[in-house]
Structure formats: structure tokens, C-alpha cells
Amino acid sequence: MGSAEILEIYPLKIQRGLTQLSFLRIPTRPGATRPLFDLLEHHGVAVRFLIEGCAGDYNRDLIVCIDSEAFTRLEPELKKVEIRMQNQSLELRHSVAIIRVLGPHFDIRPGTSSLLFGALQKADITIFSNATTITSSMCVIPDDQVETAKRVIGRTFDIPKKKK
Amino acid sequence: MSEQSKTLDIMRRIGAPRPEKIRISGILQSPLLASLTLLLPGGDSDPTAAVLEILGEYDINIRFINKYRDSVGNTSLCLCIDADVLDTAISALDVHEESLGIRDFVYHPKVKVISIYPHKQRPRVAERLLTALRMNGVDPLSTNNASSVVSCVVNNESVDQALVCLTSAFELP
Numbered sequence: 001m002g003s004a005e006i007l008e009i010y011p012l013k014i015q016r017g018l019t020q021l022s023f024l025r026i027p028t029r030p031g032a033t034r035p036l037f038d039l040l041e042h043h044g045v046a047v048r049f050l051i052e053g054c055a056g057d058y059n060r061d062l063i064v065c066i067d068s069e070a071f072t073r074l075e076p077e078l079k080k081v082e083i084r085m086q087n088q089s090l091e092l093r094h095s096v097a098i099i100r101v102l103g104p105h106f107d108i109r110p111g112t113s114s115l116l117f118g119a120l121q122k123a124d125i126t127i128f129s130n131a132t133t134i135t136s137s138m139c140v141i142p143d144d145q146v147e148t149a150k151r152v153i154g155r156t157f158d159i160p161k162k163k164k
Numbered sequence: 165m166s167e168q169s170k171t172l173d174i175m176r177r178i179g180a181p182r183p184e185k186i187r188i189s190g191i192l193q194s195p196l197l198a199s200l201t202l203l204l205p206g207g208d209s210d211p212t213a214a215v216l217e218i219l220g221e222y223d224i225n226i227r228f229i230n231k232y233r234d235s236v237g238n239t240s241l242c243l244c245i246d247a248d249v250l251d252t253a254i255s256a257l258d259v260h261e262e263s264l265g266i267r268d269f270v271y272h273p274k275v276k277v278i279s280i281y282p283h284k285q286r287p288r289v290a291e292r293l294l295t296a297l298r299m300n301g302v303d304p305l306s307t308n309n310a311s312s313v314v315s316c317v318v319n320n321e322s323v324d325q326a327l328v329c330l331t332s333a334f335e336l337p
Contacts (some may be wrong), residue, residue: 013311022232022233024234025235025236026302027194028297028298030295030298030299031295031298032298033291033294033295034291034295036287037288037290037291038287038291040287041236041286041287041288041291044283045287046287047285047286047287047309048285049289049309050290050307050308050309050314051230051232051306051307051308051309052294052304052306052307052308052316053201053230053232053242053306053307054201054242054270054305054306055234055235055240061232061234061240062251063236075337088235089235091219091233099209100290102311106225106226106227106229107225107226107227108225109225110219110220110222110223110224110225110226111216111217111218111221112189112220112228113218113220113229114213114216114217114220117213117216118213118216118217119214120213121210121213123213127210127212127231128233129231129232129233130228130229130230130231130234131229131230131306131309131310131321132226132228132230132234132307132308133227133277133279133310133315134227134228136310136311138309138310138311139227139292141232163184164254
């Protein structure tokens with residue numbers, strides 16, 4: 001990728017007013033995370049963001065983001081979910097947002113993800129979590145850093161204006 | 165027999181309930197990839213951007229990233245790259261291991277990313293994916309969602325098994 005080339009991306013999609021829940025060190029077994037997903041399904045809560053990773057010693061970490069309003073509704077039931085999932089801890093991050101970058105083809109242009117992460121880091125944006133696939137990258141960041149992140153990403157990539 | 169295998173065996177013998185199939189549009193699989201999982205310092209010294217920059221300098225494409233903070237405050241960074249550049253990536257990261265503060269480093273030389281779509285942020289799609297795979301002895305190395313898909317990284321030797329069980333767990337057109 002040439003250094004002068006500015007990659008075009010789709011308009012940013014931003015979801016605000018979210019809570020990130022990190023269920024850490026869940027023992028690996030089939031259906032271990034079912035209590036959480038059943039609860040979300042039962043209450044019609046959308047999973048805005050999801051990552052699961054290996055935590056060592058046959059444990060898994062599961063990170064999800066849901067609307068803060070939904071979190072408030074579900075909070076009284078989370079203790080029961082934790083007991084069933086047997087996670088070691090649950091960490092909460094309130095007032096987070098997801099900023100989605102779509103279109104730069106992370107898979108065929110070396111350095112594209114570094115452009116994004118580097119630009120955000122230089123602007124002191126905290127990336128709590130990130131999920132990147134071949135065409136999209138979703139960053140969970142503090143809600144009060146959204147405007148700065150928009151400006152930074154707008155300077156790093158070419159974002160066409162939305163048609164009115 | 166491990167505890168997990170015992171649990172699986174018991175569940176199979178007593179007959180796990182077969183929930184109603186969820187309709188999806190399709191299942192995709194990536195070309196052959198390699199996965200790298202790095203444990204990095206968290207907080208202000210998080211070197212994720214530097215890791216990605218180094219790999220970019222070596223023309224290494226990154227097809228999948230999972231990054232989050234683990235239970236002790238480290239950054240867990242899982243990356244998938246083309247399988248044929250794994251040695252290059254390992255050499256590049258080895259050179260910078262100390263300056264990046266890499267605390268642990270695990271790799272799988274042959275993996276694929278399996279994605280099902282649409283996800284539409286439905287909790288039961290992710291749950292069915294994870295449970296169906298683990299019920300059939302396939303343990304995804306890493307899982308994430310994007311705008312319309314939910315994807316998991318699976319060891320190449322388990323890909324056929326994973327596709328068979330997902331085909332039976334979901335209703336395809």
C-alpha cells in the first residue's frame with residue numbers, strides 16, 4: 001500500500017450508550033455461555049459486540065456489549081447467570097461506544113489495521129476491545145472519545161459524505 | 165479422559181435436547197490461515213498498534229483481530245494471517261519481543277475462519293454456534309462478530325467436523 005494512498009471507506013457506523021460486560025475465565029464446556037445468551041434472547045437484547053478468546057487453563061473470556069438501558073433491566077439477573085457460567089469475574093465498562101470502520105479491506109492491504117490503531121493511539125483514544133474481520137473493524141471506546149475518534153478516522157481514511 | 169471429554173460423553177449418552185434450527189443464509193470459510201495470540205502489556209503501554217505496524221512493514225495481511233483486556237489487565241491480541249507468512253511474522257515479532265513487552269506468544273500454523281451470516285446481533289445465533297461446535301468436540305480458538313457475520317477461528321483439522329455440525333445446527337437455504 002503506497003503511503004500517499006488514502007483508502008476510501010463507508011460512512012462510519014457509531015453505536016453509543018452501551019455497556020461492555022467482560023465475563024472472564026469461564027470454564028470451557030459445551031453450553032457454558034448459554035445462560036447469558038438465553039437471558040439476552042429472553043429479553044430481546046441485541047448483542048452489539050461479541051468476542052470470545054482463550055484465557056488459558058481450559059478457560060475462556062467472553063466480552064459482549066449491549067445497550068446500557070438493557071443492562072439496567074438485566075442487572076438484577078446477572079448474578080444468577082454468573083453462578084451458572086462459573087466465570088471467575090465480571091468486569092463492567094459503562095458509557096462505551098462502538099465505532100465501526102467498514103470497507104478498507106484489511107485482508108488484502110498490509111498495514112491497514114495499523115493505520116487505524118496507530119491513528120487512534122496517537123490521539124490518545126482508548127480501545128477497550130476490537131473485533132476485525134476482512135472488511136470491518138469495530139472498536140469499543142469510551143463514549144466521551146467518540147467525537148475525537150470520528151475526526152481522527154476522518155483524517156486517516158476517505159469517508160464519502162452521506163447523500164441527503 | 166479430560167473433564168471436558170467426560171462432560172461431552174455424559175451429554176451424548178443422556179441425549180442432549182435438539183433445539184429448533186435457526187435459519188441462516190450461509191456459512192463461509194476462509195483460505196488457510198495461521199493464528200497468533202499475543203499477551204501484551206495493557207493500559208497506557210498497550211503496544212497493539214506497534215505490533216500491527218511491524219507486521220504491516222513485512223507486507224503481512226491481517227484477516228482477523230480480537231483484542232481485549234484479560235482478567236489480570238493484560239491485552240490479549242489474537243491475529244489471523246496468511247499461513248505461508250507465519251515464519252516471517254514470528255521472526256519479525258521475535259526481533260521486537262522485548263521492546264513490545266510480549267509476555268506470551270501462542271501460534272497455530274493451520275487454521276480457518278468459519279463465518280455464519282446473517283448474525284443480526286441475535287444472541288441465539290452466537291450461542292448456537294459456540295454450543296454446537298463444542299458439543300461436537302470442536303473448540304474455537306477465537307470468536308467475534310462483525311456487521312453481519314459471526315466468525316470463529318478453528319484448527320484446520322477440525323474444519324470439516326465444524327462444517328458438518330453447523331450445517332446440522334442451522335437451517336440453510
